[in-house]
Amino acid sequence: MDAVNIAELSGNIAVVGYGLAAIGPGIGVGLVVSKTIESIARQPELAGKLQVTMWLGIAFTEALALIGLATPFIFN
Amino acid sequence: MLNLFAAVSEDGTFKPPSIYEFYPEIVAFEGTPFAINRIMMIRLIVMTLLIVIFWLWTRKFNQAVKTGNVVPGRFQLLGEMALNFVRKSIAHEQLGEKDGERFLPLLTTIFFMVLGMNLTGIIPFANIAGTSVIGIPLVLAAAAYFTFIYAGMKKHGMGFFKNALFPQGVPPAFYIMVTPIEFLSTFILRPVTLALRLLMNMVAGHLLLVLCFSATHFFFFTADGVFKLFGAGTLLFGFAFTLFELLVSVLQAYVFTLLTTVYIQLALADEH
Numbered sequence: 001m002d003a004v005n006i007a008e009l010s011g012n013i014a015v016v017g018y019g020l021a022a023i024g025p026g027i028g029v030g031l032v033v034s035k036t037i038e039s040i041a042r043q044p045e046l047a048g049k050l051q052v053t054m055w056l057g058i059a060f061t062e063a064l065a066l067i068g069l070a071t072p073f074i075f076n
Numbered sequence: 077m078l079n080l081f082a083a084v085s086e087d088g089t090f091k092p093p094s095i096y097e098f099y100p101e102i103v104a105f106e107g108t109p110f111a112i113n114r115i116m117m118i119r120l121i122v123m124t125l126l127i128v129i130f131w132l133w134t135r136k137f138n139q140a141v142k143t144g145n146v147v148p149g150r151f152q153l154l155g156e157m158a159l160n161f162v163r164k165s166i167a168h169e170q171l172g173e174k175d176g177e178r179f180l181p182l183l184t185t186i187f188f189m190v191l192g193m194n195l196t197g198i199i200p201f202a203n204i205a206g207t208s209v210i211g212i213p214l215v216l217a218a219a220a221y222f223t224f225i226y227a228g229m230k231k232h233g234m235g236f237f238k239n240a241l242f243p244q245g246v247p248p249a250f251y252i253m254v255t256p257i258e259f260l261s262t263f264i265l266r267p268v269t270l271a272l273r274l275l276m277n278m279v280a281g282h283l284l285l286v287l288c289f290s291a292t293h294f295f296f297f298t299a300d301g302v303f304k305l306f307g308a309g310t311l312l313f314g315f316a317f318t319l320f321e322l323l324v325s326v327l328q329a330y331v332f333t334l335l336t337t338v339y340i341q342l343a344l345a346d347e348h
Contacts (some may be wrong), residue, residue: 067276
């Protein structure tokens, strides 16, 4: 089997960029949801309010990943 | 639809979907500023449908009030539930009764417009979301942006900008750092992320669906031998992602409306 020379791999560097951009928001969304589950387990009667806040938190965090998806088109 | 079946390039290899999915050929009024392509046509159809549905709903509601008929039919109940969702669980919950009613028309418009435009992404023969090109998200984000600035200006006058840019309880020396960050996040990043979040969710969703179904087509009709079996897998993934897109469509409509409401609420809040 031929050894793959990394320098010769072809493709778009933007793909790697998006992969990097997705790491942070992935961890972030996970944290937001896990904390919400924890809080609901502690205080089930607040579930409705906590869920609204959870969606807000997810929306803000996820925006970073989506900006990462948009940048290759902008800085083409 | 034609794009969906162009999964194979001339030399018989698989051709993945690209950004050109979102530039379909123009079908009418070519060369004028009013050129209409497939996406624009879908948007116009959705707008017409929304107007007709809302007209039918309001007619039903008025009839029910006039005749004193308190038992709603199936169609009327759907309308009441959908409108009450925006009114009760978004507007009243975040803004309170009084301010909620003030901004309800805008919030309802945003919710149903985003929802309707998103859903065309998974409706067969439409197959592309009206919000997957920047126009609609941009207009809606601009509407949200000007509304929360208007709400703040109306309530606090110039104090709104003072509250937003110079938050209280911060030592004066820190304003050198805090003010630019606050300006960036409140007046630039808010509308940009509102528009980009909706747009990019729809773009990514559409590309995923096209990838799944064009790969299925490629595996079934062009690939040979064992590879034909992969087609079943990609087809299954395609259906799974269609359901996922349904969830994303509703969620994005909810999130867009909720964020608009929260921005208005933050603008209306009294200084601490």
